[in-house]
Amino acid sequence: MKNRRIKATLPPLPPPRLYFKFIVYTLVLFSVFYTTYLIYDRIHAIPHPVSQFVSHNYELIDEVITLSSTPKPTSDEDWPSIDVVFPIIGRDGGLLIWFLKSLELFWPHYNNVILLVERKDLFVIRAMIPANQGRYKVVVVNNPYAFAEQQYSKNLGYLTQQWYKLHTDRFSDADYSVIFESDLVINQLVKKSHWFRQGKPVIKILPYSWVLEHECWHVIRKHMCGNLLWKLGTEYAINGRERTFSDTEETYKEAKYNYMFTQPFIYPNKLFPAVRNHLEKTHAKKLVFFIRILTI
Numbered sequence: 646m647k648n649r650r651i652k653a654t655l656p657p658l659p660p661p662r663l664y665f666k667f668i669v670y671t672l673v674l675f676s677v678f679y680t681t682y683l684i685y686d687r688i689h690a691i692p693h694p695v696s697q698f699v700s701h702n703y704e705l706i707d708e709v710i711t712l713s714s715t716p717k718p719t720s721d722e723d724w725p726s727i728d729v730v731f732p733i734i735g736r737d738g739g740l741l742i743w744f745l746k747s748l749e750l751f752w753p754h755y756n757n758v759i760l761l762v763e764r765k766d767l768f769v770i771r772a773m774i775p776a777n778q779g780r781y782k783v784v785v786v787n788n789p790y791a792f793a794e795q796q797y798s799k800n801l802g803y804l805t806q807q808w809y810k811l812h813t814d815r816f817s818d819a820d821y822s823v824i825f826e827s828d829l830v831i832n833q834l835v836k837k838s839h840w841f842r843q844g845k846p847v848i849k850i851l852p853y854s855w856v857l858e859h860e861c862w863h864v865i866r867k868h869m870c871g872n873l874l875w876k877l878g879t880e881y882a883i884n885g886r887e888r889t890f891s892d893t894e895e896t897y898k899e900a901k902y903n904y905m906f907t908q909p910f911i912y913p914n915k916l917f918p919a920v921r922n923h924l925e926k927t928h929a930k931k932l933v934f935f936i937r938i939l940t941i
Contacts, residue, residue, distance in 0.1 A: 703933060705812055707764060708785040712774055720754045722837040726819040727911070729758045732809045735766030737827035738773040744830055749779055752835035756819045761786050761809050784816050789933050811921060811932075814914040821846060825909045840911055851906040876900045885927040 729748065733741060741760075748758065757780045762770045764785055774781050790805050813822045823840070840847060853876050879900040881887055888897050904910070925932050 703789050704787055705815060706784060707787050710771075710783040710785070712771070712781040712783060713777055714780050715778060717756070717780070718753050722754075724754050724837060725821060725841075726756045727821045727823055727840070728756045728817040728819040730761065730810070730813050730817060730822045730824045731758060731827070732761040732806050732824075733766075733770060733827045734763070735769040738766075738769045740827045741770065741773045744825065744827070745773075745775065745779065745781075747830040747832065751831040751833060753779075754835075755823075756780070757782055757817070759784055759816050761816065763788050763791075808933075811917060813912070814917040817914055819914060821911055821913055823909050823911045829908060846911045846913065848904060848911065849907040850902040850904050852902055853900065875903065875905075882924055883927070 731741075731744075745758070748755070760770060760774075760781065760783045762783055762785055764787075767783065767785060771783065774783075786809060788805055789808065810824055813824065821840075877887075880898065883898050883900070921932055
């Protein structure tokens, strides 16, 4: 029996018109799904009033606990009274140990270290603070947006931190406050010239024009949002409204500089009530009810 060679034949290819239809239908479906996603995301990004989450009997400070108050060491420099204000949450307690060690080593001439802690994190933070060393106070603060953080927006924690920092003068009776974040340590001897020049505090600023040009994360946000989020938020807070096409430099104050780009920050404590009063006057409402949730 002769071997027969079996010829494998492929099915005929569909006409090019079908390929074209398939591509068109795929693009249409993708556009529909993507547009639906954008609409859904935009609806959930609309600012919502926080007043529905905030108690009218809100009190900022729940308790003040003095943990240690050792004498301040002498210094050759004439330091003004400066408190170190430190908002912190429980999961960053491990970082706190290293910050306090670096503080006592390189800058022991502070007035007090004031740790802003919510009640739920108090046990963890207290366990991280060394006994019989430094001048440490824990201020147990009430978070006015705690319910909203749990139920509504996972990103509200940053807004709560800003809320605490805006009330720094309520926690400190010093002339100045230096605000640190939990992921910082001091790595060199701190001198008065680092904080003050010609009797005035040194506040580092960065032009937003530079940020737009060089800082990658902000450049991405610029393309997504049309501008820098913090720049727009600052302008809205200062002016009491959003910018319109008819606004000029005389009618709308532009935020040209980022004052919180480089940490830590040092400000005179008398500045904070002035800022709060300006915001409440500009927006004609209590600050706790003015702040809005942005699910971004």
